[in-house]
Amino acid sequence: MTHSRRFAETRRRPVARVTDSANSQRPPSTIQPVTPFRTRASVSAGRLTAWLSRSAGLGKGAVIGGRITLALDPKALRRVGRDRTVVLVTGTNGKTTTALMITKALEALAEVAANSDGANMPDGVLAALAARPEAPYAVLEVDETYVPWVADQLNPAVLVLLNLSRDQLDRVGEVRSTERELRKAIGNHPETTIVANSDDILVASAATEAGKRIWVGTGRRWTGDSTACPRCDGLIDHVKDHWSCACGLARPEPAWTLDGDLVRTPGGRHVDLDLRLPGDANRANAAFALAAAHRLGVPPHTAAARLRTITDIGGRYRTIRRSRHSVRLMLAKNPAGWVETLRVLDEDTPVVVAVNAQEADGRDLSWLWDVHFERLRGRQVVVTGERCADLAVRLCYAEVAHWAEPDPVAAIDALPPGGVELVANYTAFRDLVGRLPGA
Incomplete structure (x- = not known):
């Protein structure tokens, strides 16, 4: 059909x-009332665009597909x-x-x-x-x-x-x-x-x-x-x-x-x-x-x-094996989210923190100064991502010893064998899930 x-x-x-x-x-x-032809055609065009986006490896296609549908029929969501x-x-x-x-x-x-x-x-x-x-x-x-x-x-x-x-x-x-x-x-x-x-x-x-x-x-x-x-x-x-x-x-x-x-x-x-x-x-x-x-x-x-059947949320909280490491993946996007994430980190496990500032993240990183990174003192911490330099400055003021590696996967590989807690904001997390097998 x-x-x-x-x-x-x-x-x-x-x-x-x-x-x-x-x-x-x-x-x-x-x-269900019959849907107008314009809406049906717009939805089909959106689906085709989403498929092309996925096929080209540009993303999952949900956003661009919906955007095309709304452009062709502004009343599509209501219908x-x-x-x-x-x-x-x-x-x-x-x-x-x-x-x-x-x-x-x-x-x-x-x-x-x-x-x-x-x-x-x-x-x-x-x-x-x-x-x-x-x-x-x-x-x-x-x-x-x-x-x-x-x-x-x-x-x-x-x-x-x-x-x-x-x-x-x-x-x-x-x-x-x-x-x-x-x-x-x-x-x-x-x-x-x-x-x-x-x-x-x-x-x-x-x-x-x-x-x-x-x-x-x-x-x-x-x-x-x-x-x-x-x-x-x-x-x-x-x-x-x-x-x-x-x-x-x-x-x-x-x-x-x-x-x-x-x-x-x-x-x-x-x-x-x-x-x-x-x-x-x-x-x-x-x-x-x-x-x-x-x-x-x-x-x-x-x-x-x-x-109780839910074990992860789009890869969040999932633990994957990568070579010599067991990596638990977590997402934190703003100060309130960081409060909760810092509480569930294992105290004896190295932490990799990845931060980007793309459109979906928000390009303003002033929120970093509202996060109590002081809780990471005394741990092995690696900062990474497109804006790892901004994060490094914040950790310096928090008196958290750390080192920087711009590539998140390389940051994981550089740590000693064992467990790793990896915390990333939105696009950094999305990119990592795409790069790490099993994520």
Whole structure:
């Protein structure tokens, strides 16, 4: 069957659903309106472009394929996404992991379209939907700056807000501006259920505009953006796990809470996560995934069992063998992400840190000065990547002994035999995964 004929099909396969959740949602429509020829042709052109990109070794093709489709039909995203139950996942950290977890959970119900390759701008979102035209569900991670536009196109059933923290200024902008834009977008979609982080002040401020809210409490490790109120600029008062401002903005009481490896549900039951992914950050992501999946009809214990099958996220946390070394691959893109990554590094293992500054990373590297690299003191550290000189300067000020090797693979090979912890930002990680067999 050709792509065009398949895309024009009006009937979907029957959907098996879990029905023992009080929060289950009506099944997506089983009849899809005929898609306009312009959209079908644009999607086909995008797929062809993506195939050519992959064949030429230029990348996975998701972004360029979606870009071509949108250029040929600006309404393609709305048309390709209609009649689906859509979950959007956004935040500075954890989008890819949480989206994958929700996808795994919802696959207990039916087929799910997802941009699991991390292409989270409109081009990648469109490509993911076009690749699975018959999927009644879609779980899409979206860059926080594009959420307003994507939400207007797709009218999501659920929007998951993980956290908001400072990132690359040249690419993302000032984090409080992002909060204001999200707050406005949420107010424009009163029927969307917002699954929001009650411990993040900026997220809580944005989510208070929602007509339907589910609060999740997971604790906070990054507090660098939580000293002042986003509503009145007043000083935030922190008392143990709670925060509040004199203007009335305060930590909402969460319906879902993370306690170690357990998640407490709104009914007071406890679900044991027992994840195969390391660190508190991944357990927090799982709590959000359980809450979102439960909203759409997946019981928490069913969702948790499916989450335990995840061993890596697009190569992250995977351990590979390279000659004399056992290399664990990790991704860290901004200060909040580094807080979590530094906590899971093995203390006795050499560390290779790779940093690029391409368009997808953000060309502004001022965020390096917000990362507490001092935690690497006393370890064997190698800096690498296109901007290893910038990283070397930062480590000098952190009083971390290190040496530089611009080529990341050569940096690994130069270390003594044994384990290696390799931490890279976005494009450095992507390039390494392409170069290391088994990654």
